[in-house]
Amino acid sequence: MSHTVCLIPGDGIGPEVAKAARRVIDAANAHIDWLELPAGAGAVDEYGDVLPDTTVQAIEIHRVALKGPITTPIGKGFRSVNVQLRKRLNLYAAVRPVRSMPGIKTRYENVELVVIRENTEGLYSGLENEITTGVVQSLKIATRTACERISRFAFQYARERGRRRVTVFHKANIMKLSDGLFLDCAREVHENEAPDIQYDELIIDNGCMHLVRDPSEFDILLLENLYGDMVSDLCAGLVGGLGVVPGANIGNGCAVFEAVHGSAPDLAGKGLANPLALIMSGVMMLNHLGETDAAARIKTAYDRVLRDADPREITRDIGGQGTTASFADAILRRMELA
Ligand code: NAI
Numbered sequence: 001m002s003h004t005v006c007l008i009p010g011d012g013i014g015p016e017v018a019k020a021a022r023r024v025i026d027a028a029n030a031h032i033d034w035l036e037l038p039a040g041a042g043a044v045d046e047y048g049d050v051l052p053d054t055t056v057q058a059i060e061i062h063r064v065a066l067k068g069p070i071t072t073p074i075g076k077g078f079r080s081v082n083v084q085l086r087k088r089l090n091l092y093a094a095v096r097p098v099r100s101m102p103g104i105k106t107r108y109e110n111v112e113l114v115v116i117r118e119n120t121e122g123l124y125s126g127l128e129n130e131i132t133t134g135v136v137q138s139l140k141i142a143t144r145t146a147c148e149r150i151s152r153f154a155f156q157y158a159r160e161r162g163r164r165r166v167t168v169f170h171k172a173n174i175m176k177l178s179d180g181l182f183l184d185c186a187r188e189v190h191e192n193e194a195p196d197i198q199y200d201e202l203i204i205d206n207g208c209m210h211l212v213r214d215p216s217e218f219d220i221l222l223l224e225n226l227y228g229d230m231v232s233d234l235c236a237g238l239v240g241g242l243g244v245v246p247g248a249n250i251g252n253g254c255a256v257f258e259a260v261h262g263s264a265p266d267l268a269g270k271g272l273a274n275p276l277a278l279i280m281s282g283v284m285m286l287n288h289l290g291e292t293d294a295a296a297r298i299k300t301a302y303d304r305v306l307r308d309a310d311p312r313e314i315t316r317d318i319g320g321q322g323t324t325a326s327f328a329d330a331i332l333r334r335m336e337l338a
Pocket of ligand 1: 069073259261275277
């Protein structure tokens with residue numbers, strides 16, 4: 001049986017890395033029919049909207065998407081398409097596995113953690129207003145429903161994957177109500193539904209210090225929306241940067257797979273972006289679809305490319321001199337050799 005997967009190339013480096021990911025997934029003999037959909041700056045000219053309804057509807061129908069990054073204007077302009085998409089499809093859990101990669105030298109060797117981020121509320125509510133000239137407010141929303149749901153997701157994920165520990169980073173010493181509710185829910189779910197999994201909490205500033213001192217201390221990090229966003233990039237820095245960290249946005253009906261990185265305007269159009277993060281997101285997607293053979297084939301191939309570390313093949317962000325295309329070619333060659 002083949003699966004229809006919605007492919008959103010996105011903005012900036014998005015189309016370049018999406019093309020590479022598609023080539024690699026097709027070459028792994030995955031049973032995928034691609035349905036390319038517009039979203040982001042490129043969608044405005046043709047469809048008059050950064051997130052056309054038809055794009056959201058197609059994902060609702062087919063339930064799975066692979067998405068490139070989408071640019072969000074800073075300090076003005078339209079609301080983030082990523083945030084809109086997560087809200088409209090109720091993709092409440094972002095899952096970002098962060099692991100040390102073969103051949104990529106960093107300060108740390110044994111990083112094997114997963115960031116689980118609440119994806120629908122917090123300060124991303126977009127509820128901001130100017131109370132009076134020179135005074136603005138942004139509302140941080142926390143609901144019991146969403147806090148319980150993400151806590152339950154994290155503990156279930158831990159159990160299904162044989163993980164031992166869930167750690168919440170919070171700031172409930174300052175945001176006593178909103179982060180306090182998040183903590184209450186995590187504690188309750190742990191006590192009532194997952195007492196066999198270890199659970200602990202750290203105030204986020206201290207948590208970040210522990211993360212950069214010894215990331216191998218951690219297993220699953222559970223965070224509300226903004227903290228999850230920031231800590232994901234911090235964690236990417238522990239294992240070689242944004243070019244090597246994949247992600248999934250999971251809801252009850254749909255799943256949208258995307259890299260942690262953004263549209264990297266500094267690299268766009270130059271063919272220099274690392275495609276691996278989106279390819280790894282594609283591997284997560286294939287596993288989600290039950291296409292486990294194709295997923296394993298791709299993972300084995302890119303691990304080989306990284307282990308061989310031929311600088312002509314890999315991109316600059318991880319010490320090479322290659323291009324987006326040369327990286328994809330290298331993965332294709334290792335798959336053929338297997
Ligand atoms: P960014 O992740 O695009 O770039 C940060 C740095 O990492 C840049 O130096 C960039 O060159 C590098 N980088 C990112 N991806 C890379 C890759 N695949 N290979 C090699 N180097 C890579 O973050 P930035 O600059 O803060 O945001 C740019 C735009 O992306 C903004 O409009 C932001 O809103 C958007 N964004 C979109 C996301 C999404 O669609 N899920 C996620 C994060 C940001």
